[in-house]
Amino acid sequence: MSNYDVVIVGACTAGTYFSNLLAKQGLKVLVIDKDEEENLSRRLDIFHFTHQSFQDYGLEEAKSGDEEFVRNFDLCYSKSALDNYLKKSFLKVAVMHLPLFIKRLRKTALANGVTFRFGVSYDHLLYDEQKRIKGIAAKSGEEIFARLVVDASGIPSVVRRSISDPFIEDFEIGPRDKFYVLLKYVELSDAKDKVELSTSWPYYKGWIAPQHSANGAIVGVGANLSYDYARKCMAKFERSIPLPNYKLQYEELGCTPYRRPPFSFVTDGFLVIGDAACLTKPMNGEGITSAWVQCTPAAEVVAHALRDGKYPTKEALWKINTLYQRGEGAEFANLRATLIGAVDMSPKDNDYMFKESIVFKSDDEEVKGSVTGKLIKGVLTGQFSLKALRSLMKSSSCGQKLEKHYKNYPDNPKDYPAWKKKADKLWSKAGTMADNIKDA
Numbered sequence: 001m002s003n004y005d006v007v008i009v010g011a012c013t014a015g016t017y018f019s020n021l022l023a024k025q026g027l028k029v030l031v032i033d034k035d036e037e038e039n040l041s042r043r044l045d046i047f048h049f050t051h052q053s054f055q056d057y058g059l060e061e062a063k064s065g066d067e068e069f070v071r072n073f074d075l076c077y078s079k080s081a082l083d084n085y086l087k088k089s090f091l092k093v094a095v096m097h098l099p100l101f102i103k104r105l106r107k108t109a110l111a112n113g114v115t116f117r118f119g120v121s122y123d124h125l126l127y128d129e130q131k132r133i134k135g136i137a138a139k140s141g142e143e144i145f146a147r148l149v150v151d152a153s154g155i156p157s158v159v160r161r162s163i164s165d166p167f168i169e170d171f172e173i174g175p176r177d178k179f180y181v182l183l184k185y186v187e188l189s190d191a192k193d194k195v196e197l198s199t200s201w202p203y204y205k206g207w208i209a210p211q212h213s214a215n216g217a218i219v220g221v222g223a224n225l226s227y228d229y230a231r232k233c234m235a236k237f238e239r240s241i242p243l244p245n246y247k248l249q250y251e252e253l254g255c256t257p258y259r260r261p262p263f264s265f266v267t268d269g270f271l272v273i274g275d276a277a278c279l280t281k282p283m284n285g286e287g288i289t290s291a292w293v294q295c296t297p298a299a300e301v302v303a304h305a306l307r308d309g310k311y312p313t314k315e316a317l318w319k320i321n322t323l324y325q326r327g328e329g330a331e332f333a334n335l336r337a338t339l340i341g342a343v344d345m346s347p348k349d350n351d352y353m354f355k356e357s358i359v360f361k362s363d364d365e366e367v368k369g370s371v372t373g374k375l376i377k378g379v380l381t382g383q384f385s386l387k388a389l390r391s392l393m394k395s396s397s398c399g400q401k402l403e404k405h406y407k408n409y410p411d412n413p414k415d416y417p418a419w420k421k422k423a424d425k426l427w428s429k430a431g432t433m434a435d436n437i438k439d440a
């Protein structure tokens with residue numbers, strides 16, 4: 001039997017980063033993971049992390065010589081479905097090994113007093129006589145007591161899914177709610193084709209990016225439903241876009257949540273973070289720093305809720321909801337809904353969107369003229385279909401309504417049921433990315 005202020009289930013980017021923030025607030029924190037330390041996050045090797053994030057999240061910049069560091073690049077391109085209209089994003093990005101990056105995060109957390117235990121699997125929640133969460137039981141039968149339980153278990157969302165509480169949605173992140181990502185690590189046949197920055201084709205949810213070998217690249221595609229369907233999308237992407245010739249080295253398969261996050265992240269004695277809370281970016285499914293946007297201010301709220309030996313009620317934790325949902329939550333709700341319509345169209349329609357910088361634009365581009373005017377002009381000149389116009393108008397109207405609603409996220413749990421009811425209605429109108437699939 002052991003007692004902690006906080007027990008976190010899941011020791012990857014969300015759980016480890018959050019544990020360090022809590023320890024810095026003076027809390028006694030335990031992080032458990034079902035995997036052994038040497039197998040942690042083995043599902044994914046290479047990942048991308050913007051340099052701005054090192055500063056934003058108080059991390060030392062990774063540099064040449066650090067074991068997790070591979071290389072930097074400072075420009076990302078995106079192109080239309082017909083391979084036109086290059087858009088530039090001026091982001092300095094670090095390419096790193098994820099398991100080694102997590103090891104670095106863990107080292108800092110350990111230095112700040114966090115306890116890690118590996119090979120410990122969550123089984124169920126423990127409740128006191130007043131039916132309040134008081135800790136967790138591991139599969140081994142061991143009981144771990146803590147005033148706050150945090151679910152950072154990724155897609156399985158093992159704790160969130162085991163809670164029966166009107167403030168916590170216990171949905172499964174199923175095939176329609178995630179992207180199956182197929183990554184081909186390839187060796188380029190011609191050294192002239194060297195891939196030094198990342199280029200994406202949002203229409204195909206496909207991209208090519210650098211990897212650890214200088215003559216290599218990663219060709220990736222993400223798609224709902226299954227790995228089989230992702231393979232089909234990869235074939236379509238490679239048929240449509242002239243990628244450099246390559247020899248396949250190996251493949252990596254992984255999933256990332258692609259659905260709206262739960263409406264509330266907290267209830268009495270509980271918080272959900274990271275992939276378990278579906279906090280991934282609508283544009284590309286990346287989830288490391290978008291999850292940290294939620295858990296950085298959450299650490300202060302948690303410390304306040306636990307001060308003087310208090311039990312963390314949902315009222316005391318509620319600010320975690322309002323801070324996130326009114327900020328990144330509102331922005332992502334709009335984008336997630338808008339993108340559903342923005343990709344449900346023909347390659348020619350998508351090409352016109354790039355041409356006119358509608359939704360897809362360069363960071364340094366000054367976009368002139370109204371979007372509606374450009375869309376109508378597109379229809380009248382035969383460059384943009386009426387069907388695509390309808391789809392985009394519907395999705396962007398849903399997106400704007402959702403953003404407004406999220407900005408009015410309730411100040412306290414009492415007003416949550418009415419807010420949730422309206423949010424449910426708006427999302428049912430918006431639909432999901434999986435609704436667009438016609439060729440599975």
Ligand SMILES: Cc1cc2nc3c(=O)[nH]c(=O)nc-3n(C[C@H](O)[C@H](O)[C@H](O)COP(=O)(O)OP(=O)(O)OC[C@H]3O[C@@H](n4cnc5c(N)ncnc54)[C@H](O)[C@@H]3O)c2cc1C
Pocket residue numbers: 009010011012013014015032033034035040041044046047048049120121122123152153154155156158181182183253254255256273274275276280285286287288289291
């Ligand atoms: C192919 C691919 C490429 C990606 N590239 C990027 C990228 O470049 N940049 C970016 O920001 N994001 C990227 N992402 C997304 C990113 O990897 C995730 O958003 C992020 O790793 C999620 O972290 P997490 O800590 O929430 O969950 P996870 O990384 O899923 O960690 C959850 C942990 O919980 C543990 N766990 C699960 N069940 C239990 C249990 N019962 N008991 C105890 N422990 C349990 C697991 O063992 C695991 O270690 C990518 C995703 C994929 C699939």
